[in-house]
Amino acid sequence: MSKPLLIIGNKNYSSWSLRPYMALKQTGIDFDEKLIRFGEPQFSKAVRRYSKAGLVPVLIHQDKVIWDSLAILEYIAETWPAKQLWPKNPTARAMARSMCAEMHTGFKALRSACPMNIRRPVKRLAVNELLLKDVARIEALWAESRKRFGAKGNFLFGKFSNADAMFAPVASRIQTYEIPVGKAARAYVASVLDSVAFRSWKVAALKEPWIYPEDEV
Ligand SMILES: N[C@@H](CCC(=O)N[C@@H](CS)C(=O)NCC(=O)O)C(=O)O
Incomplete structure (x- = not known):
């Protein structure tokens, strides 16, 4: 399976970006990441190249774009079911x-x-x-x-x-x-x-x- 790409904001401040990173990293899924720095003049334009919502995080995988941290977590759980990111019970x-x-x-x-x-x-x-x-x-x-x-x-x-x-x-x-x-x-x-x-x-x-x-x- 091809690697997903996670688009994130600054690691120091971006709480929403931390969420999908935690799920990918903690379960050992191989992924690439790209950081777009808040406050850089082109932030909005750079994020909009991936998602018209203009906010991080965004996950790109195969032909799919998933934006919003909770939607990304759902997608990760669905795509890598062996990682059991939702409890079985x-x-x-x-x-x-x-x-x-x-x-x-x-x-x-x-x-x-x-x-x-x-x-x-x-x-x-x-x-x-x-x-x-x-x-x-x-x-x-x-x-x-x-x-x-x-x-x-x-x-x-x-x-x-x-x-x-x-x-x-x-x-x-x-x-x-x-x-x-x-x-x-x-x-x-x-x-x-x-x-x-x-x-x-x-x-x-x-x-x-x-x-x-x-x-x-
Ligand atoms: N509900 C969204 C919120 C995303 C969000 O607000 N991201 C912030 C960073 S933590 C952002 O991209 N801010 C940039 C801006 O407002 O221009 C999610 O869960 O992903």
């Missing part, structure tokens, strides 16, 4: 898909107050009520999936799945901004940050020289 799978959808459309307080910024020195951020509400909901989702389906591994549904790919940027934010969470959530964050995929993304992110003041909190 239908009840677990239904929950995993729902969690991904909730992550995709929700948690705006957390996302806007704490932009993903891998390079930022770890330092506690003052948290507001809305942000704490988001974090409480995320912790509840993590606790439930781990308790019901995840006991046999370190990830939300045991072995690595698309749900972990979707929540990886949240794990990074919890660490960077020292967002207060309980012991179980801290252990899960550590599993994500210690994964092969996240570590390789982080090595590259730390080498990037570009700084965007609007994302420096």
